[in-house]
Amino acid sequence: MAGREWNPWRRLLALPNESRAKTVIIAFLVSAVCAALVSSATVVLRPIQTANRAAEEQARIAALVQGIPGMATLLEQSGGTLSTVVINLETGRAATAVTPANLEATLRDQTNWTELDAAQDLAGLGQRPDFAQVFLLRENDRVSLVLLPISGQGYGGRIDAIIALHGDMNTIAGIAVTQHAETPGLGGRIQEASWQGTFPGTALRDENGDMRFEMARGPASTAYEVDGITGATRTGRGVTQMVRFWLGPDGYGPLLDAIQRREF
Amino acid sequence: MPQVPSYWSTLTTPLIRQNPVTLQILGICSALAVTTSLVTALTMSVSLTVVLTLAAGLVSVIRRHIPDTIRLIVQIVIVASLVIVIDQILQAYFAEISRALSVYVGLITTNCLVLGRTEAYARHHPPLPAMVDAFGNGLGYSLILIVIGGLRELLGKGQLLGAQVLPLADAGGWFTPLSLMLLAPSAFFLLGLLVWAVRSLYPAQIEQPEYAPAQLKSPAE
Numbered sequence: 095m096a097g098r099e100w101n102p103w104r105r106l107l108a109l110p111n112e113s114r115a116k117t118v119i120i121a122f123l124v125s126a127v128c129a130a131l132v133s134s135a136t137v138v139l140r141p142i143q144t145a146n147r148a149a150e151e152q153a154r155i156a157a158l159v160q161g162i163p164g165m166a167t168l169l170e171q172s173g174g175t176l177s178t179v180v181i182n183l184e185t186g187r188a189a190t191a192v193t194p195a196n197l198e199a200t201l202r203d204q205t206n207w208t209e210l211d212a213a214q215d216l217a218g219l220g221q222r223p224d225f226a227q228v229f230l231l232r233e234n235d236r237v238s239l240v241l242l243p244i245s246g247q248g249y250g251g252r253i254d255a256i257i258a259l260h261g262d263m264n265t266i267a268g269i270a271v272t273q274h275a276e277t278p279g280l281g282g283r284i285q286e287a288s289w290q291g292t293f294p295g296t297a298l299r300d301e302n303g304d305m306r307f308e309m310a311r312g313p314a315s316t317a318y319e320v321d322g323i324t325g326a327t328r329t330g331r332g333v334t335q336m337v338r339f340w341l342g343p344d345g346y347g348p349l350l351d352a353i354q355r356r357e358f
Numbered sequence: 359m360p361q362v363p364s365y366w367s368t369l370t371t372p373l374i375r376q377n378p379v380t381l382q383i384l385g386i387c388s389a390l391a392v393t394t395s396l397v398t399a400l401t402m403s404v405s406l407t408v409v410l411t412l413a414a415g416l417v418s419v420i421r422r423h424i425p426d427t428i429r430l431i432v433q434i435v436i437v438a439s440l441v442i443v444i445d446q447i448l449q450a451y452f453a454e455i456s457r458a459l460s461v462y463v464g465l466i467t468t469n470c471l472v473l474g475r476t477e478a479y480a481r482h483h484p485p486l487p488a489m490v491d492a493f494g495n496g497l498g499y500s501l502i503l504i505v506i507g508g509l510r511e512l513l514g515k516g517q518l519l520g521a522q523v524l525p526l527a528d529a530g531g532w533f534t535p536l537s538l539m540l541l542a543p544s545a546f547f548l549l550g551l552l553v554w555a556v557r558s559l560y561p562a563q564i565e566q567p568e569y570a571p572a573q574l575k576s577p578a579e
Contacts, residue, residue: 117425124420124432128439135443142450150453 151272155229155241158258158270176229176241183224184208186348187357192225200225216339218247218332228349230358237261237353242346243272246336249328251275253284253336257293263350266307269293281329292321298341305342309334368490372498378471379502379549380556381563385471389503390545392462396519399507400500401455405444405463407496410472413437414480414492421481433476438467471499506548514539 159176180197182189192200200206207221229241238261245254253274258267269290276282283289297317298307306318309330314321322330339345352358378384385406392402416436417424424432445463448456456463466472475495480488511517516524516533525531538544557563 112425112427116423117428120420120423120425120432121428124435128435132439132442135446139446139450143446143453146450146453 154270154272155256158241158256158268159239176231176239178227178229180225180227181349183222183226183346183348186346186350186352189225194227197225197227210344214339214344216335216342217245218335219245219339222344226346228346233261236356237358239267240349240353242340244336244340244345246332246339248274248276248284248332249281249326250277253329253332255336257337257340259298259341259350263354264298266293266296266298276326276329281323281326283323283326284329284333289321289323296320298337305338307334307337307341365487365490368487369494369497372491372494373501374498374556375560377498377502377556378474378495379499380553382471382474383553384474385469385499386549388462388465388469389499389506389549390542392459393503393507393510393545394514394540395458395511395517396504396507397455398458399503401448401452402459402462403496403500403503405448405459406466406469406472407493407500409437409440409444409466410475410492410496411489412440413472413476414488415485416440417476418480418483418485418488421483424481429481430473430477433473433481434467437472437476441466471495502549502552505552506545509548510539510544514544 155176178194180189180192180194181187182192201223206224208224209221210219226243228243230237231239239258240263241256241258243254243256245252247253251274253276254272256270256272258269259265260267271285271290274282274284276284292314296307296314296319298305300306300318306316308319310319310322311327311330312322312324341347341350349358372378375381379386379389388402388406392398413433413436417433420432441464444466445456448459448463475492479491483491508518511519512523513536515535516522516526516531524533527534536544
């Protein structure tokens with residue numbers, strides 16, 4: 095028989111390979127070992143990845159602040175630091191019990207989220223946290239700059255950004271996109287500095303207090319518009335709605351009012 | 359026992375003569391996608407070489423006990439697990455590069471090159487030669503990626519590893535970047551030129567034409 099001429103112990107081992115029991119056992123063992131490998135890698139490396147993401151966000155905030163004209167000198171004058179405050183979005187005041195340290199734990203509790211109905215939910219979020227961490231820069235007891243984290247539904251997924259407003263709470267000082275899933279080369283261009291550079295100086299509301307901000311379809315033509323991106327209509331709508339929602343009455347509106355009344 | 363070729367030739371043959379990308383045209387999807395800059399090409403090369411070598415070693419260790427009926431699934435599970443581990447490591451220690459590579463690290467799993475080597479070589483050879491072969495193939499793939507990545511970055515941006523090499527015309531130099539080089543089609547052109555160069559060097563690799571232009575036939579049916 096031809097089989098005899100083969101390496102005998104290979105033949106020996108090849109034989110039981112066909113058995114159903116061995117097939118199942120091998121499949122099980124391989125999956126178990128691989129599962130253990132993957133899980134341990136994920137668990138061991140997670141703290142480093144989380145730290146990375148946090149560092150990245152800090153870097154973007156720093157870049158955003160640096161990118162605003164005159165900010166670097168302003169920062170130096172005020173001692174060089176932004177103060178971090180957790181605010182209650184409902185009241186627009188600093189939260190009493192929630193600190194930046196326990197914000198994440200607080201937001202894990204569903205009771206600290208507010209459901210949005212369809213009319214309110216411009217940004218397509220479904221629900222909104224009751225607390226948010228914002229960054230303030232004070233100058234002579236007045237707030238001269240706020241950095242507000244915002245998020246909304248884009249075309250490919252959620253867009254996270256940080257928007258900076260000047261002390262009048264109506265002029266955009268800059269924007270930094272911290273995370274997005276838009277199409278590379280089209281909507282994905284929202285992460286480019288050239289597009290983000292069209293934000294500074296744009297006004298949010300007109301004299302009557304109506305929200306006018308919009309991402310234009312082409313180049314910006316009014317004081318309330320920022321440049322559009324060709325081929326990214328839904329991303330543009332997402333950005334418009336995101337800014338309108340978060341800087342409107344259901345978002346940071348109460349906070350902005352409080353700052354304008356100099357209660358902050 | 360089949361005659362075992364020397365480790366040296368196992369290692370060096372896939373570099374150019376039996377290069378997996380230019381000869382077998384394997385794994386070109388990622389070769390096209392990640393070569394816009396040299397850094398991403400290098401990272402992808404290292405990741406793929408590590409995954410390939412480890413996968414070949416593991417498959418080779420248990421090669422006599424992999425039931426034939428489920429061998430492909432076993433191989434893919436091993437490769438996929440290694441890829442996830444590598445991806446996690448990249449995300450932890452090279453976050454910047456990991457973002458640039460986006461989904462392509464995950465796609466190493468489906469890179470035909472990896473499955474091709476484990477299926478064709480590691481399954482029939484002891485661990486050491488299998489790993490040497492895998493490492494050689496990984497290097498061959500890396501070589502192509504680095505050449506294409508280097509050329510695309512140099513011609514597309516005038517940079518190498520992010521450092522300006524050719525002075526740009528915008529900045530008072532003489533070099534006008536070829537934006538085409540940053541788009542996917544240019545990788546096809548460069549890869550085609552490379553294949554042509556290698557096959558001019560080794561005419562034995564030139565394939566017979568699969569299809570000759572029709573000599574005026576009678577109408578079919």
